[in-house]
Amino acid sequence: MPIRLHDSLTRSLKELKPAQADGVFRFYNCGPTVYAPAHIGNFRTFVVNDVIRRLLDLEFGPGKVKHVRNLTDVDDKTIKRARDEGRPLAEVTKQWTDKFHADCDALNCLRPHVEPTATGHIREQVDMIDVLMKKGNAYRAADGSVYFKVSSFDGYGRLSRVKERELRPEAVSALSGKSQAVDADEKEDATDFALWKAHKPDDGANSWDSPWGAGRPGWHIECSAMSKKHLGETIDLHTGGVDLLFPHHENEIAQSECCNGREFSHHWYHSEHLLVDGKKMSKSLGNLYTLDELIAKGFTAQTVRYALLMGHPRKQLNFTLESLHAAESALNTLRNLRKSFKTPTPAASIDRTAFDPVLAALKDDLNIPAALGSLFTIVNRNDAGTDLAAFDRVMDTLGFKLELPEAKIEIPQDIKDLAEKRWAAKQAKDWTGADALRKELHDRRWVMFDAKDGYKLEPLKR
RNA sequence: GGUGCGGUAGCCAAGUGGUAAGGCCGAGCUCUGCAAAAGCUCUAUUCGGCGGUUCGAUUCCGCCCCGCACCUCCA
Numbered sequence: 001m002p003i004r005l006h007d008s009l010t011r012s013l014k015e016l017k018p019a020q021a022d023g024v025f026r027f028y029n030c031g032p033t034v035y036a037p038a039h040i041g042n043f044r045t046f047v048v049n050d051v052i053r054r055l056l057d058l059e060f061g062p063g064k065v066k067h068v069r070n071l072t073d074v075d076d077k078t079i080k081r082a083r084d085e086g087r088p089l090a091e092v093t094k095q096w097t098d099k100f101h102a103d104c105d106a107l108n109c110l111r112p113h114v115e116p117t118a119t120g121h122i123r124e125q126v127d128m129i130d131v132l133m134k135k136g137n138a139y140r141a142a143d144g145s146v147y148f149k150v151s152s153f154d155g156y157g158r159l160s161r162v163k164e165r166e167l168r169p170e171a172v173s174a175l176s177g178k179s180q181a182v183d184a185d186e187k188e189d190a191t192d193f194a195l196w197k198a199h200k201p202d203d204g205a206n207s208w209d210s211p212w213g214a215g216r217p218g219w220h221i222e223c224s225a226m227s228k229k230h231l232g233e234t235i236d237l238h239t240g241g242v243d244l245l246f247p248h249h250e251n252e253i254a255q256s257e258c259c260n261g262r263e264f265s266h267h268w269y270h271s272e273h274l275l276v277d278g279k280k281m282s283k284s285l286g287n288l289y290t291l292d293e294l295i296a297k298g299f300t301a302q303t304v305r306y307a308l309l310m311g312h313p314r315k316q317l318n319f320t321l322e323s324l325h326a327a328e329s330a331l332n333t334l335r336n337l338r339k340s341f342k343t344p345t346p347a348a349s350i351d352r353t354a355f356d357p358v359l360a361a362l363k364d365d366l367n368i369p370a371a372l373g374s375l376f377t378i379v380n381r382n383d384a385g386t387d388l389a390a391f392d393r394v395m396d397t398l399g400f401k402l403e404l405p406e407a408k409i410e411i412p413q414d415i416k417d418l419a420e421k422r423w424a425a426k427q428a429k430d431w432t433g434a435d436a437l438r439k440e441l442h443d444r445r446w447v448m449f450d451a452k453d454g455y456k457l458e459p460l461k462r
Numbered sequence: 463g464g465u466g467c468g469g470u471a472g473c474c475a476a477g478u479g480g481u482a483a484g485g486c487c488g489a490g491c492u493c494u495g496c497a498a499a500a501g502c503u504c505u506a507u508u509c510g511g512c513g514g515u516u517c518g519a520u521u522c523c524g525c526c527c528c529g530c531a532c533c534u535c536c537a
Contacts, residue, residue: 030537031537032537033535033536038537039537041536041537042537043537045537046537048537049537075535076535077535077536160465160532160533161465161466162465162533162534190534191534193534219535240537241536241537242466242467242531242532242537243531244536244537246532246533246534247534248534248536250534251534271537272531272537273530273531273532273536273537274537275530278529278530279530280530280531307474310474310475310485311474311475312476314467315467315468315475316468316531317474317475318474318530320473320474322474322486322487323474325486325487326473326474326485326486326487327474327485327486328486329486329487330484330485330486332499333485336499336500336501361476367476369474369475369476369484369485370475370476370477370483370484371476372475372476372484373475373476373477373484373485374483374484375484376483376484377483377484380484426495426496429495431495431496434495434496435496435497438496438497442497447497447498448497448498449497449498450494450496450497450498450499456498456499
């Protein structure tokens with residue numbers, strides 16, 4: 001059964017398959033800007049893309065998928081951060097790249113095969129801009145910036161239907177307003193966008209030479225240049241969050257197709273935003289979570305991963321602390337369930353198809369909630385068989401690591417002492433004393449779980 | 463104003479022209495000094511509202527109401 005996935009360009013379900021003769025599936029996923037910790041909204045997209053990657057590996061074989069995800073390590077935000085902190089840009093972006101990697105690892109996201117950086121591909125970007133200049137798709141403004149001439153590309157707006165949109169009156173005035181004035185004055189048309197940004201004092205040392213003078217690449221050109229270098233002129237699948245649909249991906253198409261003279265990507269996929277408490281995350285609403293903050297609340301990264309996968313990727317998902325609790329319980333059920341499966345003997349005739357409906361749901365437009373539903377349905381009906389390998393294959397595809405022991409938590413000595421006291425009281429059948437100590441532990445946010453021959457301490461979850 | 467996506471049980475969330483998956487919570491039971499864990503069982507005569515098409519609509523069509531997002535920083 002082939003993988004079918006919604007294509008944002010044609011707005012239809014299309015089969016995923018490698019177009020080129022070598023049979024390698026070329027997958028480009030827009031990565032983060034490394035200037036701060038990514039929030040869980042960012043991670044919804046990366047976790048969804050991780051499931052795509054795993055599904056592709058399953059379908060075509062791990063060696064037949066090439067996954068590229070970029071790091072934007074030079075732009076207004078990264079430069080501002082470095083300037084504010086008085087540190088070199090490379091140092092700041094390294095710090096946040098490392099953090100991003102650590103978070104991705106915790107969430108059990110597979111590393112892409114190539115993770116190119118914008119600063120590592122200045123020449124490739126300059127080369128592309130050069131071609132666009134020569135072909136008449138770009139022009140140099142008086143200040144040395146280079147802009148893409150949107151009117152030179154007939155296909156512009158096909159992805160985002162930008163021509164069908166009408167600019168809101170406020171948006172029109174904003175274009176001639178203060179924040180846009182610097183660029184807008186230099187541009188021939190308000191819709192043109194920067195390929196190369198002439199050096200400004202605020203950029204500091206972050207400047208590279210180019211045929212058009214010192215400066216730095218615009219944001220959009222990096223993905224065009226890096227996907228071309230690592231995947232070739234035409235790729236099989238390009239993904240990102242919905243907000244990238246316009247202008248980022250629209251602009252990528254314009255640059256790449258004008259430069260290369262051929263289709264840029266066969267397939268486009270955009271995952272919807274994560275909402276927190278019903279609203280888009282934003283600093284002003286104070287509803288922006290990072291992985292660390294959720295872990296500090298006592299949840300594991302696996303729980304966060306599960307919660308991020310509870311909704312259909314193309315629908316907005318409302319994230320709440322309550323949904324995290326639901327995820328935690330569901331994951332726990334899965335964890336217990338796993339213990340009931342057995343490692344099959346090689347010769348045993350086992351049913352490897354038991355979980356096929358789960359995989360089928362994933363292959364049907366990445367319907368993760370349906371896949372999860374199907375998984376539990378199979379289990380509840382006792383149709384799961386006993387094959388651990390079949391079960392694990394499904395868990396692997398979803399990226400759930402059930403066998404991993406949870407991180408060791410430090411238990412303070414005084415808590416340990418209280419627990420010992422209670423255990424002794426219990427052994428002495430001093431129920432009143434034991435209950436009082438249990439309550440005391442609870443007040444200090446620890447829970448004691450009794451077993452036949454011992455006990456376990458866990459911090460109280462909030 | 464334009465564009466797009468939604469409104470399904472207390473919460474989250476699939477789905478289909480033929481009578482509602484699943485998860486969480488909750489309840490009951492088993493087990494158990496208590497608690498927890500674990501296991502079992504139960505939990506929408508109903509799918510935003512009003513019309514229409516149809517033998518039959520939550521599913522198709524029309525209108526209306528409500529929510530969210532996007533409209534050149536943004537996963």
